[in-house]
Each structure stands twice: as structure tokens, then as C-alpha cells.
Amino acid sequence: MTDTVAVDSPPLDHRLQGVYDTLQRRNPGEKEFHQAVHEVLEILVPVVARRPEYIDAKLLERICEPERQIIFRVPWSDDSGEVHVNRGYRVEFNSALGPYKGGLRFHPNVSASIVKFLGFEQIFKNALTGMPIGGGKGGADFDPKGRSDAEIMRFCQSFMTELQRHIGEYTDVPAGDIGVGERELGYLFGQYKRINNRYESGVLTGKGIGWGGARVRKEATGYGTAYFVGEMLAATGSSLDGRDVVVSGSGNVAIYAAEKVQQLGGRVVACSDSTGVVHDPDGIDVALLKQVKEVERARLTVYAERRGGRARHEDGASVWHVPCTVALPCATQNELDGDAAKALIDNGVVAVAEGANMPCTPDAVRAFRAAGIAFGPGKAANAGGVATSALEMQQNASRDRWSFEHTEERLVQIMRDIHADCYATADEYGMPGDYVAGANIAGFVRVADAMLALGLV
Ligand code: GLU
Numbered sequence: 001m002t003d004t005v006a007v008d009s010p011p012l013d014h015r016l017q018g019v020y021d022t023l024q025r026r027n028p029g030e031k032e033f034h035q036a037v038h039e040v041l042e043i044l045v046p047v048v049a050r051r052p053e054y055i056d057a058k059l060l061e062r063i064c065e066p067e068r069q070i071i072f073r074v075p076w077s078d079d080s081g082e083v084h085v086n087r088g089y090r091v092e093f094n095s096a097l098g099p100y101k102g103g104l105r106f107h108p109n110v111s112a113s114i115v116k117f118l119g120f121e122q123i124f125k126n127a128l129t130g131m132p133i134g135g136g137k138g139g140a141d142f143d144p145k146g147r148s149d150a151e152i153m154r155f156c157q158s159f160m161t162e163l164q165r166h167i168g169e170y171t172d173v174p175a176g177d178i179g180v181g182e183r184e185l186g187y188l189f190g191q192y193k194r195i196n197n198r199y200e201s202g203v204l205t206g207k208g209i210g211w212g213g214a215r216v217r218k219e220a221t222g223y224g225t226a227y228f229v230g231e232m233l234a235a236t237g238s239s240l241d242g243r244d245v246v247v248s249g250s251g252n253v254a255i256y257a258a259e260k261v262q263q264l265g266g267r268v269v270a271c272s273d274s275t276g277v278v279h280d281p282d283g284i285d286v287a288l289l290k291q292v293k294e295v296e297r298a299r300l301t302v303y304a305e306r307r308g309g310r311a312r313h314e315d316g317a318s319v320w321h322v323p324c325t326v327a328l329p330c331a332t333q334n335e336l337d338g339d340a341a342k343a344l345i346d347n348g349v350v351a352v353a354e355g356a357n358m359p360c361t362p363d364a365v366r367a368f369r370a371a372g373i374a375f376g377p378g379k380a381a382n383a384g385g386v387a388t389s390a391l392e393m394q395q396n397a398s399r400d401r402w403s404f405e406h407t408e409e410r411l412v413q414i415m416r417d418i419h420a421d422c423y424a425t426a427d428e429y430g431m432p433g434d435y436v437a438g439a440n441i442a443g444f445v446r447v448a449d450a451m452l453a454l455g456l457v
Contacts, residue, residue: 015048016041019060030113032333036120036358037064039365043440046429051448059448066119067100068092071112072162074140076155079148088159090138092172093119096450096457099170100136101126101386103177103206106155106184108143115139117333118177118357122386124443125379128418131390136172138163144179156187164192169202169396175389176206178332181252182218186211201396205389214392216407217385222256223408224384224415225328225355230264231419232351232374232435233326241265246324247284248272249331250293250300253355253382257328259286270322272331273300277319280311323347330355338363345371354378365436380422380439387414 012020020034020041027033041060048055074086089112092100102122105114115137123135142155166172176185185206192203207213216223230240243266247254250273258268267283273293278284278300285307292303304313320327320340327349329336333356341364344352352368353376354360360368360375368375388411395402402410422438431437451457 012038012041013045013048015055016044016060019064022061023064027113027116030111030116032113032117032358033120035362036117039358039362039436040120040124040440040444043437044444047441047444051445053452054448057452059451062451063094063123063444063447064120066091066093066116067095069112069116070138070163070166074142074155074159074162076151076158078151086140086142086155088138088140088162089115090163090166090172090174091115091119091136092166093135093137094123094447095134096447096454097127098132098134099168100172101133101175101389102135102137103139103175103386104180104184104188105137105139105177106142106144106179107139108141110139110141114333121357121379123447124440125383126386126390127443127446128380128421128439129383129387129390129414130417130421131387131414133173133386133390133393136174137177138174139177139180142179144184149183152184153187156184157191160188160191161195163188164195167192167203169200169393173202173389173393174204175386176252178251180206182206182208182213202393205392207392212396214388214395214407215402215404216411217388217392218252219256219259220388220411221253221382221385222258222330222355223260224387224411225253225257225330225353225381226260226264227384227412227415228376228381228419229261229326229328229351229353231416232353232376235419235423235433236350236374238350239265240326243267243326244269244324245326245328246270246319246322247328247330247355248319248335248359249329249356250278250289250303251331253385254328254330255286255289255293257330257355258284258289261326261328262286266326269324270319271300272319275299275301276313276315277317277322278304278307278311278313279322280307282310318343320344321347325350327352328355329359331359332356333358334361335359336364337361338367340364341367345373349373352376353381355382357382369434369436374433374435376435377439379443380418380435383418384411384415387411
């Protein structure tokens with residue numbers, strides 16, 4: 001896995017190149033942020049040719065500059081009384097379509113670059129959902145691994161003690177991401193409520209069902225990715241039925257992508273974590289995976305031991321060498337590089353959809369597109385999570401509670417609409433079947449037009 005990737009992509013049109021050069025100069029060393037911006041700019045050449053007013057209004061420069069960036073100290077003490085200091089972030093990137101919306105990530109590699117790349121992608125992803133949500137992202141360079149429940153609580157309380165003054169149901173609505181799930185959101189919400197003396201349910205999403213959360217939110221990112229790849233296959237006259245699927249990761253996105261793929265008739269033959277890969281040719285036992293990963297927070301070695309049969313754990317192996325026809329990278333950024341893409345293509349992959357944010361390097365994306373493989377970028381393929389967050393906000397605002405079935409129906413329809421929007425936009429711009437073009441153009445135009453309408457904001 002490559003941690004950072006130098007951008008070595010096709011040349012941009014000179015106006016777009018100017019925007020990119022300025023961005024690199026003003027945000028030195030922020031490789032992931034540069035990469036995410038370049039991916040969008042690359043696609044916009046035909047858009048600015050049709051819509052010169054975007055250039056005149058400096059729309060690209062404005063969209064690449066966050067509206068507000070907050071960096072703060074997070075002091076906390078561990079169980080032995082030792083004091084630690086972490087760095088917290090919230091990047092409020094764009095509020096043209098609604099309150100800033102996006103998750104919080106707790107991971108040791110969180111930096112300004114990581115938060116800005118995620119916040120930038122979130123703007124267009126959120127626009128694609130068709131829901132009234134802007135884009136933002138946050139987190140901390142805190143490593144939750146091996147920390148006790150009490151330590152997690154103290155960290156979350158310290159983090160929210162500062163964050164609370166910047167967020168609100170009409171301002172900025174955080175949720176979870178890597179390292180932040182229902183447990184962390186509980187401690188964060190508790191601290192927000194205590195400081196503000198308000199039961200403001202709509203200030204956070206991904207909450208537990210018993211305290212203002214929405215059904216299907218936990219499953220939504222993974223389910224949405226499975227539905228999206230199902231739509232991609234349907235567009236070529238095929239389906240997930242009988243397909244061998246490889247999912248990377250074994251966290252929230254991977255678990256529920258695997259569950260829905262299998263409900264839709266596919267067989268998930270491998271998944272992974274930091275210890276290596278589980279190859280399970282009879283199909284992953286999702287109930288066992290949930291027990292090991294969600295309940296026990298244990299490693300995949302434990303899954304393989306308990307599963308028995310033909311399941312094998314391979315230390316440090318690459319999941320992308322397991323033969324499959326559908327691949328769903330669901331772990332983290334830049335986890336699938338050019339060599340991994342080549343291995344997948346040689347093994348006959350027909351569709352790849354990103355459950356994680358920017359898991360494929362630019363080389364990998366180029367390889368898939370050049371080989372004519374259906375490729376669903378994260379902005380579209382993993383938008384089901386944040387779309388269901390918007391449904392949670394809707395339920396909180398109306399003090400309502402929807403059933404699982406009703407909420408899932410809404411999610412399915414949203415994923416179908418996103419797919420149709422990307423497909424039609426790619427066609428309109430003369431790039432049929434190119435979901436990277438379709439997703440970036442459709443998302444960008446929606447945000448850019450709202451910004452034009454709102455004046456010089
Ligand atoms: N972290 C998720 C994402 O990358 C969800 C964000 C949200 O629900 O606000 O889209």
C-alpha cells in the first residue's frame with residue numbers, strides 16, 4: 001500500500017493548470033489534497049469550455065479554498081494518568097447546498113492534507129445525493145487502537161469541548177468515519193448536550209437508534225456501494241448474481257458491503273485488515289465477521305480460526321491478488337495502486353467500485369479506465385452513507401422515526417438516481433460509461449451553479 005502518491009497525470013488545460021499550480025503553492029506538501037483536486041480538475045476541461053462563466057467568476061479557485069478551517073488542541077489523560085496532546089481538525093469546506101456535512105476520522109495519519117482531501121471529495125459526493133447538504137470533514141491524529149473505553153470517552157469529551165462551538169444542526173453536522181462509530185458518537189453527543197443544554201439531535205448523524213439515530217445508517221455506506229455496483233453491472237446487462245467479489249478492509253463499510261453483495265446473489269471470497277487477508281472461497285460468513293470485528297474488536301486471524309473449513313488467513317498478503325470479477329476497495333485512501341489494478345485486470349475483473357474514499361491511486365484509475373473496466377468512484381459509489389445521514393437529519397428535524405424497510409427503499413432509490421445521473425452526464429459529455437467523468441461533472445455543476453446564484457460568497 002502506498003501512503004502518499006505524487007500526481008503524475010495528463011496535462012490540464014492552461015487555466016485549470018493555473019488553478020492547480022496556485023493550490024500546490026498555497027498548500028505545500030499536502031499530497032492527498034493535491035491528488036483529490038487534480039482528479040476533479042482533469043475532468044472539468046469540457047465543462048469550462050461550455051461554461052466560461054465558471055472561469056470568469058473564479059469558481060474553481062473558490063471551490064478549492066475551504067470556507068473555514070479549524071485546528072485545535074485536544075489534551076486528555078490516559079488510564080495511568082499520563083497526559084497526551086492530539087491535534088483536532090474541522091474543515092468547513094463548502095456550504096452552498098446546505099450545512100457543512102461530513103464525518104470525523106480518528107487515525108494516527110490524520111493531517112491537514114487528509115482532512116482537506118476528504119472534505120473536498122465530500123462536497124461533490126454530497127451534491128450527487130441530491131440532498132441539501134454542504135461539504136466538510138474533521139478528525140484527529142488520535143490512535144484509538146488498544147485504548148480502553150474510558151480513554152476513548154475522555155478523548156471524545158475533550159475533542160467536543162472545542163468542536164461544539166463550531167457546529168450546529170444548521171451550521172455543520174459531523175458524523176463518523178474511520179475510528180469513529182456509534183460508541184464515539186455517543187460520547188461526542190453527550191458532551192455537546194451537556195455543554196449546550198440542548199437535545200439537538202440534528203447536530204450529529206450516525207447516532208444510536210435508541211437516542212435519535214436512523215435505521216440503516218450503520219449499514220448504508222456498504223449497502224449503497226453494493227447497490228451502486230449492482231446498477232453498474234445492470235447497465236451492461238449483467239448482475240451480481242453468481243459473481244466472486246473481493247472486498248478490502250473489514251470495518252463498517254466492508255462488513256455491510258459484503259452483507260448486501262451476498263443478499264444480492266454474489267459471493268464475497270476475501271476481505272482484509274492490517275494483519276493480512278482472509279480467503280474464504282465458500283463466501284464470507286458475515287455474522288461471524290460482525291462478531292469478531294464489531295463485538296470483539298479482534299483480528300481477522302480469529303475469524304479464520306473460528307470459521308475453519310476452506311477459509312485461510314495469509315499474513316501481510318495483498319487482497320487484490322485473489323481472483324474475482326468484482327472488486328470493492330472499502331479500507332482507506334491509496335490502498336489499490338497500479339500494480340494491484342494490473343493484477344485484478346489480469347484476473348478478469350469486470351467492475352470496481354470504491355466503498356472507501358479515494359482508495360485507488362491515479363495510476364490504478366487510469367489502468368481501469370484504459371482497460372474498459374466499469375469503475376465507480378467513491379464520490380458516487382459510497383454516497384449512500386452520507387445520503388442516509390441526510391435522511392437522519394430529516395427524521396430529527398420532524399421528530400419522526402422511519403422503519404428499516406422504508407429507509408432502505410429511500411437509500412436504494414437514491415443510489416439508483418446517483419447512478420442514472422452519472423451515466424447520463426457522462427453520455428452528455430461524450431464519454432459514455434465513464435463514471436469518473438459523470439460523477440465529477442454532475443457533482444461539480446450542481447455546486448458551482450448554487451455558488452453562482454448565491455453571489456460572491
Ligand atoms: N464519513 C462518511 C463519508 O465519507 C459519512 C459522512 C456523513 O455521514 O456525514 O461519506
